[in-house]
Amino acid sequence: MKKQIELTVNNSPESIEVAPRTRLLDAIRIKLGLTGTKEGCGTGDCGSCTVLLDGKPVNSCMILAMQAEKREITTIEGLGSPTELHPIQQAMIRSGGIQCGFCTPGMVLSLKALIDRDPHPDEESIRVAISSNLCRCTGYSKIIDAAKFLSSSETTSMATSSEDWSVGARMTRNDGVEKVTGRAIYAEDIQLPHIIYGALLRSPYAHAEILSIDTTEAEQITGVKAIVTGRDVDMGFYGYELRDHRIFALEKVRYIGEPIAAVGATTVDIAREAASKIKVEYAELPAVFDSEEAITSNAPLVHNDANAYEIDWDTERKGNLCYKLIIEEGNIEQGFGESDLIIEGSYKTPEAHPGSIEPHCSTAKVEPDGRVTIWTTTQKPFVFRSYLAQALQRSINSFRIVPTQIGGGFGGKLFPSVEPYVVLLAEQSGLPVQMTLTREEEMSCTLLRHPSSVKIKTGVMKDGTLVAHQVRMLFNTGAYGLYGPNTAALASMMATGPYRIPNVEITGLVTYSNNVPCGSVRGPGAVQLAFALETHLDKIARSLEIDTLDFRLKNAWETGDITCTGQTLDSVSIKECLQKAADALEWKKPRLPGVGKGLACNWWASGPWGTQTQIQTNEDGTFRLITGCVDMGTGGLNSSILQLAAEGLGVPIDSIQLVRGDTDSLPWDHGHGGSRMTFTIGRSAYEAAEHLQKQLLQEAAEHLEAAIEDMVLEDGSVFVRGDKANAVLISTLCYNRHKKHGGPMVGVSSLLEDFPTTTKKHPIGAFPGASYCAHAVELKVDEETGEIDILRYAAAHDVGKAINPTGCEGQIEGGVAMGLGLAMMEELREIEGKVMNPNFADYLLLTAEDMPPTESILVEQPATEGPFGVKGVGEPPIAPPTGAVANALGDAIDINVKRLPLTPEEVSSLIREQKS
Amino acid sequence: MSNDFEFTQPIDICEALKCLNETGRITPIAGGTNILVNMKRAPIETDLIIDLTRLEKLKNISEENGMFRIGAGVSFADLLNWHPGGAVEGLVRPMCAAFAGPLIRNLATIGGNICDASAAADASPVLLALDANVELVSTTNGSRTLPLSEFFKGVRKTAREDNELLTYVTFGKPAEGExxxxxxxxxxxxxxxxxxxxxxxxxxxxxxxxxxxxxxxxxxxxxxxxxxxxxxxxxxxxxxxxxxxxxxxxxxxxxxxxxxxxxxxxxxxxxxxxxxxxxxxxxxxx
CATH class of the missing domain: 3.30.390.50 (CO dehydrogenase flavoprotein, C-terminal domain)
Structure with a gap:
């Protein structure tokens, strides 16, 4: 029975009506409207719902509201206001401890509780205090810095002040205040009058024919407002370069969790119950899960005719083979013939999850004109619009997408997840609809990182010179291709790593299976291949008894080298990265027993896809920066893009407002992903700023009746060189211009997709703004239990030019954390298509206690394309940690690692295998 | 909805015991860190939830005649801050430090961890090594004490009768030099x-x-x-x-x-x- 309860929230007495099963979290978010408290899992595993209960930090998802009666609750809203931030909130902003911001409220409250009981905590206490609060973005280092900053005068990597905004300065992010105070609006914080909630009916079978669907019983449940199945919709196929996916299973289901029907109802519980009452008759079909088995000729067919799907690239498809490519250079057989030694190895990586703490969530509303507005958490609002148009066979103009703050993306928010369903339910019910995936759905039904099986055969000379390299890569894309071909194409470019090898044969295969489909997760293809290749290189070095650093340096690319796809490289820095990472860990110093050091490298592209940036004047001399790109949390848009715009214009950064809009109002952009933010949007913003500055100077020249060449822009005004006394204010120029012409001056830059040329036919072929990195790790291994203790870590990254060094380090540290997770604990395990660990209790992300002390080393070898020579740094740091850890293990105890993750059991069994 | 249940919050043991005698399916809840996980995954099969968090008496740790008596409502965070010294501290503190994370430690209770009876429960090995007993009380059987080793009956099964309340965990102070x-x-x-x-x-x-x-x-x-x-x-x-x-x-x-x-x-x-x-x-x- 519902009951009125009294409790104190943020020092003010509240009285709310709650049901017995209402959680404290729901009471706070829904009854009290305090949406700074977030739900990431609902099972006490992530900490994003942290509140203080009588001063102690707890998970508000683990408490029934009635249990909290007469108790004191503090939420993030009770801590500090934008004008009066709590010292911890200030420190978090200044340290760069905030990225996507979804974990931030919980993190801040856990730190507050710590500081309240121990004003001068040591680093270990800080790590322990936040070990329940998972952060997927930062790698915790800068959050720990924030807490240290509070208790000491330590100022390492702190932004000096928000006034210093020049290129190269450590700038605080533009959206820090709203995130650290819990005011930032994420997808699930969108609330509309008369809103209803959606749920999906998903397939319990990995492979089955759908014989019938009966929704009669579900329709009769009170509160149900809409039910949609694949039979009610004119569905189209969508995807990236391959379009093989529809939003509902129609004739058959191809994986466990595939959507069959969507229900909208007045509450989530009713929607779920109704979904469970939809009767579906299935006829189970033989299924295939293993990738090697899937490509045999007698395997059950996941798609009856894979060739029927549109694909933009030439390829061979048959049976379950979804995509195939081959790269050849030199003569592989001759190369092996000339080699002194041939080393072979097989390497496997498991399925992995992007692991954003924020689950997928969208809200749709049909507007009076019949168009649909969709508030959603997406990395690519414009590309989403076209996916939706393809999937629902509509015009792109049918949708207006309003991007909310994104609680972590990592590639997991590149494809529609719940968007098509909320659209359909809103249209059928006439009501606004919101759908949020549960953590379980998130982990078992959303797009994953492709598992891989890589076989490498390498010919090498006794002196360590690489001669021949044959690689066969097999990716299991699950039930749908979506991003499978692209993953293989990218991986094929990683197969030689940043090393010179004259004779190469690389085969990439992508197979369908009845597993959960895979998508594009941070560094697609790079993670899998960097692990395989870098581990393999150490195996070779150990066989040759050559130091692994020397071996890499001997074969590493230099400027002017040509890749196996025929790209001539113009700004290569891999040797510098290697040397710096190795030096940071005193590479040649002898190791203690059980201790090993490992190295791994990577190279990667800076995404070049098209965009347009506009900068407009306001009549008071301030500016509006307009881009259709969103910031998935990295801070690129909210710091370095603004820095570049301010630099290009020559005006203070706080005079530039980043415009928030939607796909109706903003110019088209490809979206946030592919390490493109600062490289592409940054370049575009800088060019737009220069374009606008010219107009300002022209306006000033007319005003001052002098030549434009003699104009100097400085301190908010323009003057004739040498005559600052008669300067004209920028605000005056803008006011005059608006008055005279009734409109703003507009600086514009449109960039088209731009890839360097290559000599070979390959779907990608070349990496624009190619970046290089090398990581070094020192670890200790317990040879009996197999437990690994990472002692310290160094990551050297060529970022071309660090526009905001704090932001670059944030990407590196976050990537290292994610990469170390993949190295040691992350694995989504399916048994016959069923995900066995769909939660954060068993799909483990690194905690603050696991994150080693990490040195981020910024190398600046300018690229030819980006602004100031910028190279992307979003994805690169995730690839080397797996290989580095594997190699450090090999160094410590002379074992050859073959697969990930290196759990205590895996390490222990490798040791036992080697001993016997 | 089929999964509606009632909620009651007794303020002393006597009242709690009365609640435990109610008819229907009864679920006592303390820290809630197992039960709310189950509730999130599937509708809970219960008619009444009895919240034990207001039983202040069960939140104390005492030492008397060489016996330690830990209230079932003592949280893992409180246990982590307990300094009994000797082998007890040598076992209890590292276990508490390894128990979940700081947020859950502020909620989860020793009594709840035992009654949940997971084979992987962190408190169990330490308490078994200390030869702990558990005290159970009910209106029908009064009070009884049994060794923890006899309390665990199988996978998530215990010797607790439906109307019994686990009140204390007790164990003797190990001798000097253990x-x-x-x-x-x-x-x-x-x-x-x-x-x-x-x-x-x-x-x-x-x-x-x-x-x-x-x-x-x-x-x-x-x-x-x-x-x-x-x-x-x-x-x-x-x-x-x-x-x-x-x-x-x-x-x-x-x-x-x-x-x-x-x-x-x-x-x-x-x-x-x-x-x-x-x-x-x-x-x-x-």
Whole structure:
């Protein structure tokens, strides 16, 4: 029975009506409207719902509201206001401890509780205090810095002040205040009058024919407002370069969790119950899960005719083979013939999850004109619009997408997840609809990182010179291709790593299976291949008894080298990265027993896809920066893009407002992903700023009746060189211009997709703004239990030019954390298509206690394309940690690692295998 | 909705016991950190939830006549801040530090951890090594005390009658000079569910083993004592050969399963390794 309860929230007495099963979290978010408290899992595993209960930090998802009666609750809203931030909130902003911001409220409250009981905590206490609060973005280092900053005068990597905004300065992010105070609006914080909630009916079978669907019983449940199945919709196929996916299973289901029907109802519980009452008759079909088995000729067919799907690239498809490519250079057989030694190895990586703490969530509303507005958490609002148009066979103009703050993306928010369903339910019910995936759905039904099986055969000379390299890569894309071909194409470019090898044969295969489909997760293809290749290189070095650093340096690319796809490289820095990472860990110093050091490298592209940036004047001399790109949390848009715009214009950064809009109002952009933010949007913003500055100077020249060449822009005004006394204010120029012409001056830059040329036919072929990195790790291994203790870590990254060094380090540290997770604990395990660990209790992300002390080393070898020579740094740091850890293990105890993750059991069994 | 239930919040033990006598399906809740996880995954099958968090009397730890008495409502965070010294502290504190994370430690209670009766529950091996008893009270049977080893009956099954309230965990203060060892093996450093956990309490007299308790978690349907291994060790000199003998024997006593966290084979290997590690550490402290 519902009951009125009294409790104190943020020092003010509240009285709310709650049901017995209402959680404290729901009471706070829904009854009290305090949406700074977030739900990431609902099972006490992530900490994003942290509140203080009588001063102690707890998970508000683990408490029934009635249990909290007469108790004191503090939420993030009770801590500090934008004008009066709590010292911890200030420190978090200044340290760069905030990225996507979804974990931030919980993190801040856990730190507050710590500081309240121990004003001068040591680093270990800080790590322990936040070990329940998972952060997927930062790698915790800068959050720990924030807490240290509070208790000491330590100022390492702190932004000096928000006034210093020049290129190269450590700038605080533009959206820090709203995130650290819990005011930032994420997808699930969108609330509309008369809103209803959606749920999906998903397939319990990995492979089955759908014989019938009966929704009669579900329709009769009170509160149900809409039910949609694949039979009610004119569905189209969508995807990236391959379009093989529809939003509902129609004739058959191809994986466990595939959507069959969507229900909208007045509450989530009713929607779920109704979904469970939809009767579906299935006829189970033989299924295939293993990738090697899937490509045999007698395997059950996941798609009856894979060739029927549109694909933009030439390829061979048959049976379950979804995509195939081959790269050849030199003569592989001759190369092996000339080699002194041939080393072979097989390497496997498991399925992995992007692991954003924020689950997928969208809200749709049909507007009076019949168009649909969709508030959603997406990395690519414009590309989403076209996916939706393809999937629902509509015009792109049918949708207006309003991007909310994104609680972590990592590639997991590149494809529609719940968007098509909320659209359909809103249209059928006439009501606004919101759908949020549960953590379980998130982990078992959303797009994953492709598992891989890589076989490498390498010919090498006794002196360590690489001669021949044959690689066969097999990716299991699950039930749908979506991003499978692209993953293989990218991986094929990683197969030689940043090393010179004259004779190469690389085969990439992508197979369908009845597993959960895979998508594009941070560094697609790079993670899998960097692990395989870098581990393999150490195996070779150990066989040759050559130091692994020397071996890499001997074969590493230099400027002017040509890749196996025929790209001539113009700004290569891999040797510098290697040397710096190795030096940071005193590479040649002898190791203690059980201790090993490992190295791994990577190279990667800076995404070049098209965009347009506009900068407009306001009549008071301030500016509006307009881009259709969103910031998935990295801070690129909210710091370095603004820095570049301010630099290009020559005006203070706080005079530039980043415009928030939607796909109706903003110019088209490809979206946030592919390490493109600062490289592409940054370049575009800088060019737009220069374009606008010219107009300002022209306006000033007319005003001052002098030549434009003699104009100097400085301190908010323009003057004739040498005559600052008669300067004209920028605000005056803008006011005059608006008055005279009734409109703003507009600086514009449109960039088209731009890839360097290559000599070979390959779907990608070349990496624009190619970046290089090398990581070094020192670890200790317990040879009996197999437990690994990472002692310290160094990551050297060529970022071309660090526009905001704090932001670059944030990407590196976050990537290292994610990469170390993949190295040691992350694995989504399916048994016959069923995900066995769909939660954060068993799909483990690194905690603050696991994150080693990490040195981020910024190398600046300018690229030819980006602004100031910028190279992307979003994805690169995730690839080397797996290989580095594997190699450090090999160094410590002379074992050859073959697969990930290196759990205590895996390490222990490798040791036992080697001993016997 | 089919999963509607009632909620009641007794403020003393007497009232709580009355609530436990209500008809229908009853679920007592303390920290809630297991029950709310289950509720999130599927509708809970209950008619009444009895919230035990207001039973202030059960939030105390006392020591009387060499016996420690821990209220069932004591949280893991409170236990972590408890400093009884000696082998008790040597076992309880590292276990609490390894228990979930700081947020859950502020909610989860010792009584709840025991009553949930997971084979991987962190508190169980430590309490078994300390030869703990549990006190149960009901309006029908009054008060009874039974050894924790008899409380665990099977996978998530206990000897608690539906109308009984677990009120206290008690154990004697180990004698001066008793040594201990605790180890939890998990997949990460914080907030991990144990693959294997072990607690050892031992007393040596002139090199000979006078007393030894070896308790294991996550290697059998319930947390268990390795009684045969203990019996074999009693009276022996603790040295490399007896340690090896114990490590070999303990493997025969456990019956772990394969699950997502580890295979049974690895768990068996690890109890061998950890018994050796633990007894060696106890020997080295001599």
């Amino acid at each position: 040594r201990c060892f605790y180890y939890k093996l998990g997949k990460r450093k914080a907030d991990a569910i144990s693959i294997v956990s072990i607690a050892i309490l031992a007393k040596l007299n002139e090199g000979k083993i006078e007393k030894v308790h070896i308790a294991l978690g996550a290697v059998a349907p319930i947390a268990m004592r390795a009684l045969q291994t203990e019996a074999m060790l009693i009276g022996k000199v603790l040295n490399t050969s007896s340690i090896q003998e114990a490590a070999t024997l303990v493997v025969k006593e456990a019956c772990p399963i394969d699950d997502f966290r580890a295979t049974a084979k690895y768990r068996l290997n690890m109890i061998e390794v950890l018994v050796k590690k633990g007894l060696n550490e106890i020997l080295s402290k001599a």
